[in-house]
Amino acid sequence: MSQGTAKRGRSGGVSEARERLLGTATKIFYAEGIHSVGVDRIIAEAQVTRATLYRHFTGKEELVLAYLDVADRGIRSQVASAREGAGSPADEVRAVAAAIADGIRSPGFRGCAFLNAVAEYPDPAHPVHQAVLAHRQWFLETVTDLLAQAGHEPADEAGRHVVMLRDGAMAAGCLFDPELVCATFLRGVEGVLSRRAE
Amino acid sequence: MSQGTAKRGRSGGVSEARERLLGTATKIFYAEGIHSVGVDRIIAEAQVTRATLYRHFTGKEELVLAYLDVADRGIRSQVASAREGAGSPADEVRAVAAAIADGIRSPGFRGCAFLNAVAEYPDPAHPVHQAVLAHRQWFLETVTDLLAQAGHEPADEAGRHVVMLRDGAMAAGCLFDPELVCATFLRGVEGVLSRRAE
DNA sequence: AGCGAGGGAGAACGTTCGGTCTCCTTGCTA
DNA sequence: TAGCAAGGAGACCGAACGTTCTCCCTCGCT
Incomplete structure (x- = not known):
C-alpha cells in the first residue's frame, strides 16, 4: 500500500518496517509484559515477516532493550519539557511530579515500564x-540535583524520598483509583518540598 | 530415604511431596519470576515427578495461586506478630514498618511478591x-484502621501515603542500597505519624 | 489378605518458543 | 542497465512449554 516512500537502503534514516516493529513491540511489551509475548505476536501485529525482525535485531533481547530505550527517551524528554516551563528549581520538581501524575491518569497506564521489566529480569x-x-540512577540524580538547587540539605535524603513516592505511585497507579493515587503522590511531594530541614 | 512418615492417604494432614512442591515453587517463583520458570524446573528441584504435580494441582496456574497464598499468609502472620508487641496504634504502625524494613534488609530480598506477580499478569x-x-486491599485497610485508631483524620489519606511509601520501598529495596531505602522509608512513615492534620 | 491412594519413572502429546533458512519481488542507485 | 539491499512469504529447526498418559511399587487401612 503506502510503502513507496522511506524504504531506501542506507541513504535515509531508519527503515519503515523497523519503526513499525519497534512501535508494536513497545506497545505490546508495556501492555502485556515481556516473557508472556512471543515474537510471533509482535511480527504479526507489526505486519512484518520473521526475517525482517532478525534483519534489524539480533534477537528478542535486543528488541526488549530497544523497547526500554524508547521508554527511557520518552521519559527524559517528558522531564525536560516539564522543567522548561518552571521558574524555580522547586517548581521544576512540581512540574516533573505533575507530569508523572498525568501519566498515571492517562488511559492505558500500566505502571512503570522499568519496574515491570525488572520484575521479569531479576538477575x-x-x-x-x-x-x-x-x-x-539518572532519575534519582536529576531529582536530587533539583532539590539541591532548591536549597534542600541534605538533598540526597529528599531525593530518595521523592523517588520512593514516585515508585509507589507508579506501582499502585494501575491497581487502585488513579485519581486518589495522584492526589496522595502530589501531596507527598509537596510535603517533601515544604520541609527543608528535618 | 526419609519418606516413611507422613505420606498417609486421607488421615493425616497434607502430603509431604505436596509441601516440597509448594515450598520449591515459592522459592523459585519469588527469586526468578513466574513466566520464565517452567514446571520441569520446579519438579526437578522439588525431587518430584510430573504426575505428582498434577495430582495435587490442576496446573501451573493453581501452583502460582498457592504460591501467592503462601506469601499472603506469611505477611499476615508477620503483621500480626508485629502488632502484638506494640503498646499503641501508632506503635503498631511503627512495628509493621519495622517488620517491612527487616524484610527489605534480609538476604535474598527480591521485592514484593505481589507487585512482581502483577507485573507478569496485567489482565x-x-x-x-x-x-x-x-x-x-487487606493491607491498605489494616494500615488505615491502625491510623484511624491513632487519631488520624482523615485516616484514608494517611493510609494511602504509608502504603505508597511501602510500595516504593519494596520496589527499590532490591535495586538500591537496602540500608538507605529502609532509612528513607522509616523516616517517611514517621513523618506521616507525626502529622495528624495537614 | 487385599484394596486403593500416593508416589516414582518415564513416554508421549500437541503447541509454542526463539531463531535460521531459501526463494522471490521491489525499488533505489551507481 | 546491472547490482544490491529491504522486505515479503513461508518452510524448517531443535528445544521447551504445559499436560496427559501408562505401568509399577509401596504403604495404610479395612
Missing part, C-alpha cells in the same frame, strides 16, 4: 536489568 | 491479578 547481571538500573 | 480479570488486588 542483576542481565542487560535488561542493568538498563533499568541506569534509568533509575 | 485485571486474571485470578492471579485478583489475588494481588485482594492482598493489597
Whole structure:
C-alpha cells in the first residue's frame, strides 16, 4: 500500500518496517509484559515477516532493550519539557511530579515500564536489568540535583524520598483509583518540598 | 530415604511431596519470576515427578495461586506478630514498618511478591491479578484502621501515603542500597505519624 | 489378605518458543 | 542497465512449554 516512500537502503534514516516493529513491540511489551509475548505476536501485529525482525535485531533481547530505550527517551524528554516551563528549581520538581501524575491518569497506564521489566529480569547481571538500573540512577540524580538547587540539605535524603513516592505511585497507579493515587503522590511531594530541614 | 512418615492417604494432614512442591515453587517463583520458570524446573528441584504435580494441582496456574497464598499468609502472620508487641496504634504502625524494613534488609530480598506477580499478569480479570488486588486491599485497610485508631483524620489519606511509601520501598529495596531505602522509608512513615492534620 | 491412594519413572502429546533458512519481488542507485 | 539491499512469504529447526498418559511399587487401612 503506502510503502513507496522511506524504504531506501542506507541513504535515509531508519527503515519503515523497523519503526513499525519497534512501535508494536513497545506497545505490546508495556501492555502485556515481556516473557508472556512471543515474537510471533509482535511480527504479526507489526505486519512484518520473521526475517525482517532478525534483519534489524539480533534477537528478542535486543528488541526488549530497544523497547526500554524508547521508554527511557520518552521519559527524559517528558522531564525536560516539564522543567522548561518552571521558574524555580522547586517548581521544576512540581512540574516533573505533575507530569508523572498525568501519566498515571492517562488511559492505558500500566505502571512503570522499568519496574515491570525488572520484575521479569531479576538477575542483576542481565542487560535488561542493568538498563533499568541506569534509568533509575539518572532519575534519582536529576531529582536530587533539583532539590539541591532548591536549597534542600541534605538533598540526597529528599531525593530518595521523592523517588520512593514516585515508585509507589507508579506501582499502585494501575491497581487502585488513579485519581486518589495522584492526589496522595502530589501531596507527598509537596510535603517533601515544604520541609527543608528535618 | 526419609519418606516413611507422613505420606498417609486421607488421615493425616497434607502430603509431604505436596509441601516440597509448594515450598520449591515459592522459592523459585519469588527469586526468578513466574513466566520464565517452567514446571520441569520446579519438579526437578522439588525431587518430584510430573504426575505428582498434577495430582495435587490442576496446573501451573493453581501452583502460582498457592504460591501467592503462601506469601499472603506469611505477611499476615508477620503483621500480626508485629502488632502484638506494640503498646499503641501508632506503635503498631511503627512495628509493621519495622517488620517491612527487616524484610527489605534480609538476604535474598527480591521485592514484593505481589507487585512482581502483577507485573507478569496485567489482565485485571486474571485470578492471579485478583489475588494481588485482594492482598493489597487487606493491607491498605489494616494500615488505615491502625491510623484511624491513632487519631488520624482523615485516616484514608494517611493510609494511602504509608502504603505508597511501602510500595516504593519494596520496589527499590532490591535495586538500591537496602540500608538507605529502609532509612528513607522509616523516616517517611514517621513523618506521616507525626502529622495528624495537614 | 487385599484394596486403593500416593508416589516414582518415564513416554508421549500437541503447541509454542526463539531463531535460521531459501526463494522471490521491489525499488533505489551507481 | 546491472547490482544490491529491504522486505515479503513461508518452510524448517531443535528445544521447551504445559499436560496427559501408562505401568509399577509401596504403604495404610479395612
